[in-house]
Amino acid sequence: MAKIEFRNVVKRFGDVEVIPDMNLVIEDGEFVALLGPSGCGKSTSLFMLAGIYLPSGGELLFDGHVVNEVEARDRNVGIVFQSYALYPHMSVRDNILFPLRFKKTPRDEALARVKAAADLVRVEELLDRRPSELSGGQQQRVALARALVKEPKLLLLDEPLSNLDASLRLSMRTEIKSLHAQLGVTTVLVTHDQIEATTMADRIICMRAGRIEQVGTPDDLYLKPSSLFVASFIGSPPINLIAGEADGGTVSVNDVRFPVDGASGSVTVGLRPEHLRFSNTGFAGRIAQIEPMGREILYVVETGMGAVRVLEQGSAAGHSTGEEVRIGFQPENSLVFATKGQKLIAGAHVRAPI
Amino acid sequence: MAAQAIPMVSTASEQAVDWDALAARARVARRTKAVVLYAFLIAVSLPIILPYFWLVTIAFSAKTGVADTAVLWRSMAVVIPAVVAFWLTAALAQSRRQLWIGLAAVAAIAVVAFALLVGPDLHLGNFIFLWEPDFASVVRSRIGEVKGAVQFPNVWHAFGNSILIAGAQTTIVVTVASLAAYYLSRFQFPGRSSMLRSLLVLHAFPVLTLIVPMFLMLYWIGLLDTLSGVIIVLVAFELPFAIFIMKGFFDAVPWDIEMSALTDGASRRQAFVSVVLPQVRNGILAIAVFTFIRGWEEYIFVFTFLIRNSNWTMSLYMYWVRDDVMGVDYGVVSAVGVFYLVPSLILYMAAQRYLMQMSIGGVKG
Ligand SMILES: Nc1ncnc2c1ncn2[C@@H]1O[C@H](COP(=O)(O)OP(=O)(O)OP(=O)(O)O)[C@@H](O)[C@H]1O
Ligand SMILES: [Mg+2]
Numbered sequence: 001m002a003k004i005e006f007r008n009v010v011k012r013f014g015d016v017e018v019i020p021d022m023n024l025v026i027e028d029g030e031f032v033a034l035l036g037p038s039g040c041g042k043s044t045s046l047f048m049l050a051g052i053y054l055p056s057g058g059e060l061l062f063d064g065h066v067v068n069e070v071e072a073r074d075r076n077v078g079i080v081f082q083s084y085a086l087y088p089h090m091s092v093r094d095n096i097l098f099p100l101r102f103k104k105t106p107r108d109e110a111l112a113r114v115k116a117a118a119d120l121v122r123v124e125e126l127l128d129r130r131p132s133e134l135s136g137g138q139q140q141r142v143a144l145a146r147a148l149v150k151e152p153k154l155l156l157l158d159e160p161l162s163n164l165d166a167s168l169r170l171s172m173r174t175e176i177k178s179l180h181a182q183l184g185v186t187t188v189l190v191t192h193d194q195i196e197a198t199t200m201a202d203r204i205i206c207m208r209a210g211r212i213e214q215v216g217t218p219d220d221l222y223l224k225p226s227s228l229f230v231a232s233f234i235g236s237p238p239i240n241l242i243a244g245e246a247d248g249g250t251v252s253v254n255d256v257r258f259p260v261d262g263a264s265g266s267v268t269v270g271l272r273p274e275h276l277r278f279s280n281t282g283f284a285g286r287i288a289q290i291e292p293m294g295r296e297i298l299y300v301v302e303t304g305m306g307a308v309r310v311l312e313q314g315s316a317a318g319h320s321t322g323e324e325v326r327i328g329f330q331p332e333n334s335l336v337f338a339t340k341g342q343k344l345i346a347g348a349h350v351r352a353p354i
Numbered sequence: 355m356a357a358q359a360i361p362m363v364s365t366a367s368e369q370a371v372d373w374d375a376l377a378a379r380a381r382v383a384r385r386t387k388a389v390v391l392y393a394f395l396i397a398v399s400l401p402i403i404l405p406y407f408w409l410v411t412i413a414f415s416a417k418t419g420v421a422d423t424a425v426l427w428r429s430m431a432v433v434i435p436a437v438v439a440f441w442l443t444a445a446l447a448q449s450r451r452q453l454w455i456g457l458a459a460v461a462a463i464a465v466v467a468f469a470l471l472v473g474p475d476l477h478l479g480n481f482i483f484l485w486e487p488d489f490a491s492v493v494r495s496r497i498g499e500v501k502g503a504v505q506f507p508n509v510w511h512a513f514g515n516s517i518l519i520a521g522a523q524t525t526i527v528v529t530v531a532s533l534a535a536y537y538l539s540r541f542q543f544p545g546r547s548s549m550l551r552s553l554l555v556l557h558a559f560p561v562l563t564l565i566v567p568m569f570l571m572l573y574w575i576g577l578l579d580t581l582s583g584v585i586i587v588l589v590a591f592e593l594p595f596a597i598f599i600m601k602g603f604f605d606a607v608p609w610d611i612e613m614s615a616l617t618d619g620a621s622r623r624q625a626f627v628s629v630v631l632p633q634v635r636n637g638i639l640a641i642a643v644f645t646f647i648r649g650w651e652e653y654i655f656v657f658t659f660l661i662r663n664s665n666w667t668m669s670l671y672m673y674w675v676r677d678d679v680m681g682v683d684y685g686v687v688s689a690v691g692v693f694y695l696v697p698s699l700i701l702y703m704a705a706q707r708y709l710m711q712m713s714i715g716g717v718k719g
Contacts, residue, residue, distance in 0.1 A: 047613070050613070050617050051616075051617065052613045052616060052617065071616075072613075072616040072617045073616060073617070073618075073619040073620060073621060075617070077617055078617070079613075079614065079617050081610045081613070081614060082610075083608060083610045085608065085610035085611045085613070085614040086611075087611060087614075087615075087629055087632075088611075088633065089632040089633065098615070098618050098620075098628075099618035099619055101619075102618070102619035102620055102624065103619060146614075146618070150618070150619070
């Protein structure tokens with residue numbers, strides 16, 4: 001178990017600065033998610049933790065010790081790669097045994113630990129197969145077992161679920177979470193899927209182009225996104241973003257006005273689809289599309305400000321395409337961002353969705 | 355690309371499609387294709403098989419001083435129908451089982467016919483060189499010539515020299531090419547792409563053009579007329595292409611596997627040996643087989659750089675046998691040829707399973 005700290009960490013590849021300045025503390029035993037779009041430097045950060053990449057600047061600390069120059073093999077870090085990176089020429093047993101080969105673990109003890117790790121992720125019956133004879137989900141579990149068998153201080157998961165189908169992803173999500181609860185190992189999950197991050201992690205680190213945009217619990221990021229980027233990244237279906245004008249406590253969007261605390265100038269108003277309701281007042285529009293999603297229905301409404309998504313409860317559509325509607329909302333549910341700088345400036349007193 | 359919608363024109367009197375005629379036409383086309391293919395295979399395989407077949411037949415049947423071609427014609431009468439029957443069976447067999455039964459039948463008939471027509475003429479006398487180092491004098495004395503025979507070294511000595519040259523060359527090329535290709539595949543360094551390009555260019559030059567400078571260099575460093583000199587030259591010429599091939603194989607091994615091994619506690623060397631090398635096994639096998647055979651059949655360099663007859667390789671031995679005994683007994687020459695051929699053949703047969711599934715990884719700079 002370890003407490004991890006990034007202090008002004010920089011990573012450059014040649015002239016390209018992939019991570020300009022990273023500061024972050026991960027507490028002992030915590031489960032955090034590194035969330036961000038493709039190419040934002042998530043894997044790079046992870047590989048620096050694993051000791052595969054050397055930071056170009058700053059300090060990386062494990063339990064208060066600088067580990068910048070400590071070699072990968074001496075860090076005792078377990079990692080599951082996006083491709084699983086199982087050794088194709090070895091049986092599952094030898095794959096899981098591999099990390100113990102270099103620790104001079106006695107043969108009997110090593111085999112017992114392999115067995116225990118395999119039991120933990122339920123691949124006991126697969127020990128004699130080759131990786132090519134396993135399904136994606138099974139390969140993923142073997143990779144997990146291999147990462148866990150050496151009892152690592154730190155577990156790194158690089159998009160571990162991205163190659164699985166939807167239902168398997170759901171069950172592996174629960175499984176990884178309960179594994180973490182069981183073992184208490186500090187875990188960093190890399191993902192570009194916000195649902196994965198919000199469902200699994202204690203804290204989410206939202207990254208954009210090598211910089212940390214916001215760090216917080218899933219609720220923090222959902223309710224108080226510090227920037228437009230975070231607001232639009234978290235939440236499904238995505239938040240509606242509408243241009244407006246603020247003037248001393250009042251925001252006007254087209255002909256709709258509502259009060260907010262202390263905003264002024266040109267703003268972008270964020271409204272989550274689940275906070276919008278069809279009503280008698282509000283934005284006028286016409287239903288362009290209806291997407292039933294099971295328990296809820298997503299309406300895409302064409303308005304003067306572009307397409308607006310409205311999420312309504314109930315499984316049967318109460319409206320039809322082409323219908324003229326008005327969309328209402330509670331002002332305290334709105335998030336107001338300054339158009340310049342894209343930071344949250346008002347709407348801090350929004351409530352949790354019902 | 356601009357895709358253009360083709361307007362569907364529907365005419366009132368649409369022509370009825372004659373499906374039977376279309377099917378018949380496709381059937382004819384398919385049959386023609388098969389006939390042409392198998393005719394081609396027969397035409398190509400006969401000229402390839404025949405010389406080797408003759409070589410073996412002569413080696414086992416020719417007698418000193420007798421120029422008898424009748425046995426060759428009789429053996430051809432067995433081989434040509436056998437080859438044709440082989441391809442016909444392959445073409446006509448409906449299932450795997452039929453194919454095997456058919457091929458076995460063809461082989462059995464061919465063997466019986468061969469035993470009847472050629473069998474009585476077969477003998478091992480031409481392999482005299484295996485146990486009689488001074489076989490040239492023996493062979494000559496049979497037709498009354500008693501002087502002027504070349505002093506041949508023991509054939510096993512030449513055989514050993516060839517094995518030594520080919521083996522040492524293979525070991526060095528495989529080791530150096532694997533390490534160099536791994537480095538080229540994994541590490542960025544200034545001049546990497548120009549190095550890759552020069553590897554290919556190096557291979558493009560006809561090596562014969564360098565024979566005089568090579569001779570002088572070997573002379574000055576004192577390696578002329580030594581096996582190590584020849585080995586060094588062969589290694590130098592074989593390496594660039596082997597490195598290039600191996601780089602393709604290493605490029606196809608994902609980085610993740612290596613990184614994973616490093617975090618699993620392996621050093622770079624351990625990761626290379628236990629995780630990367632097994633992935634490129636087929637590549638190593640391929641360059642090993644080709645390099646060995648290249649060294650085994652080497653002729654020009656050994657002819658130029660080796661002088662003493664204790665340094666002769668099999669190719670030189672073969673050359674001098676041909677030079678000395680050909681007019682007297684071409685059976686012995688053929689027998690030496692067969693003896694020279696056997697190791698290559700064994701090597702190919704042992705490795706062909708791997709060579710067949712070899713796919714050269716994408717080559718990129
Ligand atoms: N070895 C490298 N050399 C040069 N640039 C690199 C290298 N590795 C990564 N990069 C660049 O660094 C940036 C971040 O890469 P990284 O792999 O960390 O992204 P990521 O957030 O993991 O994305 P993804 O979700 O697609 O995996 C990318 O723009 C990438 O092009
Ligand atoms: Mg990545």
